[in-house]
Amino acid sequence: MKKLLALKNVVISIAILIIIWQILFTVSSYDAALFPSPKMALDALVEMIENGKLFENISTSMTRFAAGYLTSVTAAVVLGLILGRLPKVFQYVNPALQLLRPISPTAWMPFIVLLFGIGDVPAVVIIFIAAFFPVLLSTVAAVGNIDPIYLKVSKNFGISQPALTWKVIFPAAFPQIANGIHLALGTAWIFLVAGEMVGAQSGLGYQIIDARNNIRADILLATILVIGIIGILLDGLLKFIEKLILRSWGGAD
Amino acid sequence: MYIEVKDACKNYVQDGREFTALDHVSLDIEKGEFICLLGPSGCGKSTLLNALAGFEKVNSGSVKIDGREVTAPSINNITIFQNYGLLPWRNVLKNVELGLESKKVPKEEREKTAKKYLDLVGLSGYEERHPRQLSGGQQQRVAIARGLAVDPDIIFMDEPFGALDAITRMKLQEDILRISREEKKTIIFVTHDIEEAVFLADRIVVMMADPGRIKSIVKVPLGTHRDRTNDDFLYVRDKIFELFNMKVDDYIEYNI
Numbered sequence: 001m002k003k004l005l006a007l008k009n010v011v012i013s014i015a016i017l018i019i020i021w022q023i024l025f026t027v028s029s030y031d032a033a034l035f036p037s038p039k040m041a042l043d044a045l046v047e048m049i050e051n052g053k054l055f056e057n058i059s060t061s062m063t064r065f066a067a068g069y070l071t072s073v074t075a076a077v078v079l080g081l082i083l084g085r086l087p088k089v090f091q092y093v094n095p096a097l098q099l100l101r102p103i104s105p106t107a108w109m110p111f112i113v114l115l116f117g118i119g120d121v122p123a124v125v126i127i128f129i130a131a132f133f134p135v136l137l138s139t140v141a142a143v144g145n146i147d148p149i150y151l152k153v154s155k156n157f158g159i160s161q162p163a164l165t166w167k168v169i170f171p172a173a174f175p176q177i178a179n180g181i182h183l184a185l186g187t188a189w190i191f192l193v194a195g196e197m198v199g200a201q202s203g204l205g206y207q208i209i210d211a212r213n214n215i216r217a218d219i220l221l222a223t224i225l226v227i228g229i230i231g232i233l234l235d236g237l238l239k240f241i242e243k244l245i246l247r248s249w250g251g252a253d
Numbered sequence: 254m255y256i257e258v259k260d261a262c263k264n265y266v267q268d269g270r271e272f273t274a275l276d277h278v279s280l281d282i283e284k285g286e287f288i289c290l291l292g293p294s295g296c297g298k299s300t301l302l303n304a305l306a307g308f309e310k311v312n313s314g315s316v317k318i319d320g321r322e323v324t325a326p327s328i329n330n331i332t333i334f335q336n337y338g339l340l341p342w343r344n345v346l347k348n349v350e351l352g353l354e355s356k357k358v359p360k361e362e363r364e365k366t367a368k369k370y371l372d373l374v375g376l377s378g379y380e381e382r383h384p385r386q387l388s389g390g391q392q393q394r395v396a397i398a399r400g401l402a403v404d405p406d407i408i409f410m411d412e413p414f415g416a417l418d419a420i421t422r423m424k425l426q427e428d429i430l431r432i433s434r435e436e437k438k439t440i441i442f443v444t445h446d447i448e449e450a451v452f453l454a455d456r457i458v459v460m461m462a463d464p465g466r467i468k469s470i471v472k473v474p475l476g477t478h479r480d481r482t483n484d485d486f487l488y489v490r491d492k493i494f495e496l497f498n499m500k501v502d503d504y505i506e507y508n509i
């Protein structure tokens with residue numbers, strides 16, 4: 001019942017969005033080729049599905065995303081677990097991180113294209129940068145926030161490194177690390193599109209640029225919708241995985 | 254002497270004020286004794302326990318166990334904490350196996366030992382549960398089983414039943430008394446509950462605050478079977494109350 005009610009809210013919310021779009025389309029004086037109606041975008045979507053272009057681009061984008069996001073999360077968690085245990089070293093690393101963190105990953109884009117050329121690498125690197133800082137900083141914070149009693153118990157029971165990290169520190173910090181991983185997913189997905197718009201000749205981001213170049217606003221909007229939907233699905237998938245892990249982690253709820 | 258504390262001093266600086274947690278404390282404990290460190294907060298009883306367990310170092314004086322200076326925690330002397338310290342991501346069985354893993358005990362034997370001690374604390378059948386699914390009393394039983402599983406020489410208990418309700422606390426007191434006799438462990442037990450100390454201890458170390466020091470050591474001449482309503486029990490309890498100047502006739506209130 002609760003799920004059905006939630007579904008009702010989703011349907012109403014999206015229906016309102018489409019109605020506003022339709023009204024804007026009806027009242028606007030723009031050419032339909034520049035500002036298409038929801039129906040035209042839907043047709044474009046069907047067209048892309050039929051000619052196979054959509055799934056080709058989705059699979060290209062998802063491969064890049066998986067490569068960038070997974071390596072970034074792994075690297076950031078490992079580094080975070082180390083730095084979290086070395087607060088004195090982190091004092092020296094932190095200022096540099098704080099300097100790099102607020103730089104939008106897209107600002108690196110021209111530099112990365114110069115170094116690696118157009119292709120898969122720039123998009124993967126952008127995603128890596130986008131996911132890296134939130135995961136690293138939340139891991140360092142999580143390790144610092146571990147209840148000292150776990151460390152006391154570990155010392156008492158003779159648990160030393162490296163067992164201490166994987167038996168105690170990582171699982172104890174995991175709920176907070178998972179927060180960072182979750183946050184980074186949204187950010188990384190946003191920057192995938194930016195990365196592909198500038199540095200690639202394929203993928204969903206490129207498809208937007210390609211649609212603009214061909215003045216196919218219907219394909220452009222359809223692609224934007226697809227990007228949004230995949231973003232929601234990724235978020236849902238991660239929430240599901242998180243729930244599974246946390247359930248085995250804590251037993252209850 | 255098995256455990257020997259000689260002239261131990263410990264100072265803290267807290268909010269810019271120096272605070273003497275232990276002021277020339279000396280104490281000898283024999284193997285197999287059940288000792289309660291009893292006193293109000295700030296009397297240094299937990300500091301003394303932490304020094305014995307190796308979690309803190311004293312500023313001067315010496316703390317020796319079995320002739321050797323205590324410098325770090327050891328798996329031979331297990332501490333039971335007030336907030337249990339169970340690992341919530343491990344089930345009950347895996348929690349009890351924790352120390353056995355460091356001792357490199359093979360898997361089957363770990364499980365056998367863990368089950369034996371879970372049985373001893375009355376938690377057979379709870380192996381697959383997670384700590385969050387247990388009551389406070391059950392969690393502390395798991396922590397006790399985890400401690401016993403590594404077969405320590407000494408068990409340190411830092412107000413272990415402080416977070417439990419009165420009935421559960423009494424039940425656990427009876428159990429720990431039974432376990433201490435069966436397993437023949439030396440137990441050092443910190444509490445601020447006079448009745449708890451009288452119920453459990455062979456000797457009660459009465460401590461005072463500011464500076465933290467030992468006021469006196471009271472031998473509890475009660476047998477292995479202790480009854481909280483028995484005259485002898487009440488007599489010893491009254492003696493301790495007197496030490497804290499807490500007999501009611503000391504206070505006279507006037508209402509005009």
